[in-house]
Amino acid sequence: MKAYVFPGQGSQFRGMGLDLYQHSEAARQLFDQANQLLGYDLTRIMFEGTEQELKQTIYTQPAVLLHGVVLALTTDSFAPDMVAGHSLGELSALTAAGVLSFENGLTLASIRATAMQKACEVAPSGMAAVLGLADDVIERICAGITSETIVPANYNCPGQVVISGSMAGIELAAEQLKAAGAKRVLPLPVGGAFHSPFMEPAREEFARAVEEMTFSEPRCPIYQNVNAQPTTDPAIIKANLIAQLTAPVRWTQSVERMTADGATEFIECGPGKVLQGLIKKIAAEAIVSAV
Numbered sequence: 001m002k003a004y005v006f007p008g009q010g011s012q013f014r015g016m017g018l019d020l021y022q023h024s025e026a027a028r029q030l031f032d033q034a035n036q037l038l039g040y041d042l043t044r045i046m047f048e049g050t051e052q053e054l055k056q057t058i059y060t061q062p063a064v065l066l067h068g069v070v071l072a073l074t075t076d077s078f079a080p081d082m083v084a085g086h087s088l089g090e091l092s093a094l095t096a097a098g099v100l101s102f103e104n105g106l107t108l109a110s111i112r113a114t115a116m117q118k119a120c121e122v123a124p125s126g127m128a129a130v131l132g133l134a135d136d137v138i139e140r141i142c143a144g145i146t147s148e149t150i151v152p153a154n155y156n157c158p159g160q161v162v163i164s165g166s167m168a169g170i171e172l173a174a175e176q177l178k179a180a181g182a183k184r185v186l187p188l189p190v191g192g193a194f195h196s197p198f199m200e201p202a203r204e205e206f207a208r209a210v211e212e213m214t215f216s217e218p219r220c221p222i223y224q225n226v227n228a229q230p231t232t233d234p235a236i237i238k239a240n241l242i243a244q245l246t247a248p249v250r251w252t253q254s255v256e257r258m259t260a261d262g263a264t265e266f267i268e269c270g271p272g273k274v275l276q277g278l279i280k281k282i283a284a285e286a287i288v289s290a291v
Contacts, residue, residue, distance in 0.1 A: 001081040003263040004096065004291075005279070006068045008087035008249075009060050009190075011272035017067045018047045026074045034066050034106055042066065057120070057191050061113035062106060065092045068270030069105060071291045072096035078269075078291075082230065082258055084223040086275060087154070087195070087249050088112070090241060096269065097218040099237060104213050111209045115202035116245070120192030122201065127153060127164045127190050128174060132183030135161055135252075141176045148172060153195035155252040157281040162188065164196035195248055203245040210242055228253035230261065255282040267291060 020027040021043065031043045045053055046063050054060060068085075069092055072078045078096070085093035088109065095105030130138055135152070138161050142150050148169030154162035163173055174185040192198060215238055221230035224240040228250040231237060255266070255278075265287040268275045276288045 001262040002079065002265045002267060003082045003084065003258050004072065004078070004080040004093070004267050004269050005083070005275050006085035006089035006092035006096065007064065007268065007270040007272055007275050008085065008089040009057065009064060009194075011270060011274045012046075012054050012060050012064055013271055014047075014049065014051055014054060016046050016063065016271040017043070017070065020067075020070060020074070021047070024074050027070050030070045030073065030102065031066070033102070034062070037103055037106055038062060038110060055189070057117040058110075058113045061088045061116075062109045064088060064270060065095065065109040066106060068092040069095045069102065071269050073102070075269075075291050080220050082221050082223060082261070082263060083218070084254050084258065085225075086251055087225065087244070089270065089275075090222075090225055090244060092270060093222055094215075094218070094237065094241070097220060097222060099215050099218045099222070099234065100213065108206075108209060108213065112202070112206050112245075115205040116194065116199060117191060118205075119199050119202040123198065124167050125149075125165060125193035125196070125198045126167055126170055127162050127188045127193060128170050129156075129184075129186045129188060130161050130163055130177055130182050131186070132159050133161070133177060133181055137180050138163065138177065141173060141180060145169060145172050145176075149193075149197055151196050152248050153193070154249045156249075157252055157278040159281075160278075164193040165198070166193070195244070195246065197246055199245045203242060206245055207242045210238055223254045223258055225249045225251070225254065228257050230257070251278065252282055255279055259283045259286060265289070
């Protein structure tokens with residue numbers, strides 16, 4: 001069985017999608033449609049923008065979704081038995097699987113990005129990758145820090161969990177995590193504490209937009225970040241998508257569940273190779289490739 005997976009923020013690179021634009025008329029029409037829908041030249045930022053420009057959340061999220069969805073919609077062999085996406089990539093997966101129209105998927109990505117960027121500006125916060133420590137140890141240490149907000153945010157693969165919270169919380173946790181045996185605790189170059197309580201204002205704004213959108217039943221089950229469980233129920237999909245902004249991304253658990261449900265091949269659909277690397281560490285026996 002084939003699982004198509006869609007990356008999130010951090011997988012972007014300058015020039016992403018340019019080959020598609022130059023060599024596929026169908027892709028070019030979708031890229032041009034996206035520019036018109038958003039009201040600015042997103043493809044210029046993707047193809048020619050500086051790395052700093054492309055790193056801005058308000059541009060990164062629509063750009064990553066656009067690249068992944070255009071790949072899926074213009075690939076004849078796109079025939080998933082199941083789909084999943086990492087963080088923002090869940091929106092890409094929903095769009096590619098037919099839950100959202102192209103227009104609505106891109107609109108939600110833009111609203112999500114703007115809301116999260118605004119939330120990042122409210123208070124200083126950030127994220128850090130913890131390498132070489134068991135999940136339960138990280139959870140226990142974060143839970144034990146009550147003077148600051150600090151939570152596990154991304155379960156990326158065994159031995160790699162990202163924590164999210166206040167800058168002071170990250171410093172406190174880093175000291176304790178290293179003392180507990182973490183190989184490294186690396187601050188990440190992100191705008192704020194994604195998938196943490198700091199994103200509550202963004203969750204509320206995003207929820208209003210999601211509730212107004214029409215969600216259809218997907219062409220195959222989607223494994224969602226908040227619980228790593230498959231669903232085809234539009235109401236459940238909506239609730240999980242909204243909850244995702246302040247809840248952890250359970251990527252390790254999602255890949256494990258997809259494998260248990262019969263996935264033998266994982267195909268990354270979007271810029272970069274981040275998910276391919278993570279999946280190889282979660283399900284070593286799986287075939288991993290890219291569109």
